[in-house]
Amino acid sequence: MLIKHSIFLLLPLLAGSSLASAQVASTIKKPAAAGAAATSVEDRANALTTNMAQALGLTPAQAEKVRVINTNSVRNVEAARQRFRQDPTKLRGYIEDIGLARLEQLKEVLTPAQFTRYQRKREEKMGIPTSQGAQGTPPPGLGRPDSE
Secondary structure: OHHHHHHHHHHHHHHOOHHHHHHHHHHOOOOOHHHHHHHHHHHHHHHHHHHHHHHHOOOHHHHHHHHHHHHHHHHHHHHHHHHOOOOHHHHHHHHHHHHHHHHHHHHHHOOHHHHHHHHHHHHHHHOOOOHHHHOOOOOOOOOOHHHO
16 A cells, blocks of 8 residues: 555655745746756755745754755656656656655654654645554445455
């Protein structure tokens, strides 16, 4: 089940928060078109970091570490998109790996309470069932054969 849902780890990276994007966009000057791709990666990483800092109450030191993690992750996802444009299966695998690496790095920077809050918010946003929900009653037809 982890594999199915791990693709959702990077969706916030790719989508970003429109509110945070608007805040960041108003403070960052855009360079000429030659640096547009880099700016896009930086903008998304900054927006994601701003959103996380506000939602999790990050310290300035944590926010900077998270910004580096987010920037590297967004950059790696973009590179994988370019490299595996014609191979969606490989792309999904690389995005999954990048997401898992990002999650491990975030776990090192965030306090246990912040990481738990981050996981909960990520699961809510992505519609991923929580571990409590996964232990509940299975959907019809998926129960144990001996119980029917």
